[in-house]
Amino acid sequence: MSDSANVAVISQSGETLSFFDATTGQQTQLITDLIAEPHELCVDKHRNVMYISHAYRHGHYWKHGDYSHEISVFDLKERRIVDVINIAPYGGSHGIRLDAANDRLISSVEYGIGEAGGAIGIDLKTRKVIGSVGSDAKSHWIIITPDGKKAYTCNKTFDFVSVLNLADWKLIKKITLPGGSEELDISRDGKFVYVPAPGAQVGQNPADPCIKVIDTQTDEIVDSIPLAFGGSSVHVTPRGTIMVGQYNFKGGKLNRGHVSLFEPKNYKLLGDVEITDYPLTLRSSADGSVGYAANVLGGTTDVIDLDNMKVLRNFEVDTVSRADKGNMCQGAHGLAVFH
Structure with missing residues (x-):
């Protein structure tokens, strides 16, 4: 097992970017005053930069102000x-993925295409929408095929x-998912x-939660x-295992969340671990032995030993509710x- 890495975590409501030593959990740097409502991160190793999506001027998916129209470029x-x-x-840029095959950044957007959103492509040489x-x-998360097609x-x-x-740049199909x-x-x-x-249901666990393949x-x-429990996120590790974040409401209150690991061929459950909060974003180490879960509502991040399915440590990102963000x-x- 190895977790010798740097971990970068966004605080959406705090509008900050924190860096941590994954081994110790110690915060090594704090970047403040980002453009409002930063959301997701995407590392471009070739240029040694990281892209930051910004979704709204204030608020969140369920209640927000005007859409933001920026993606920040952070030099690592x-x-x-x-x-x-x-x-x-x-x-409303949210999900961002590197299309290495075509040297593009692909971003989901919630606004600006017809009456809704979709996806845009950005040439990484010119940093222009192409x-x-x-x-x-109103598209939120996005994933692309390895060939970028x-x-x-x-x-x-x-x-x-x-x-x-x-x-x-055409819509191929809509796959029904009630x-x-x-x-x-x-x-x-x-x-x-x-x-x-199904999609997240705040205050309750959904009926028949699952991962559709x-x-x-x-x-x-x-x-x-x-x-x-309710599925909040999926991340495929470098080993090919399927890491799944789950939230758990009980009596209308948020309980501790879970991260489960599944085998990729027969979907056998390899293990499950209880974590701190609501695992919104999942990532893993380069060798796939360590997992990371950003707990959105509590403002912390769990580091997980994926070989033994146990939490190694938890570090604080931003646990302060802001009155101007509706608490x-x-x-x-x-x-x-990244390394």
Whole structure:
């Protein structure tokens, strides 16, 4: 097991970026005064930068003000914001993924394409938007195939997953998924997409929570992995194992969450561990032995030994609720691990 890495975590409500030593859990740097409502992180190793999406001027998915129209560029060597990509007229950038095959950044957007959102492509040489495609939804999370030809968006409260052609910028298909969906991921070989369903239900656990498995050749649901609690996020580790975050409400109150690990071929449960809070974003170490869970409502991050399914440590990101944000703490959101 190895967790010798740097961990970067966004506080959405606090508008900060924190860096931690994964081994000790000690905070090594705090970047303040980011553009409002930073959301997700994406590391570009080739340029040694990290991209930061910004969704709203204030608020969260369920209640927010105007959409933001920026993606910040953070230099990992200089440890500062070195550029801001203006994506207007598109807005509400949330999920961001590196399309290494085509040297593009692909971002989901909630606004600016027809009456809804979809996905945009940004040329990383010029940092200009070069294409867009509508999803017929307020798209939140996104994943792309390894060749960069297709994308799948989870649309939270919308009853479908959108399949997008990133070469011709066209909507291919809408895969029906009653109840919506949460953060999805794709298998290492690009053959299957894993989608938590139904969408998050604040204050209660959903009926029949599961991970829907989509075949990327047919764009059909081919399997379902049952969950004990509501599914909030999926992350496929470098080993190919499927890491699933689950939230647990009891009597209307949030209990401790869970992270489960599944084998990728037969979906056998390899282990489960109780964690601190609501695991919104999951990531893992380069060798897939250590997992990280950003607990959005409590503002902390758990470090998990994935070989033995136990929490190694928990570090505080931002646990302070702000009155000007409606006293809703979203103190640990986007998460990135780098060496």
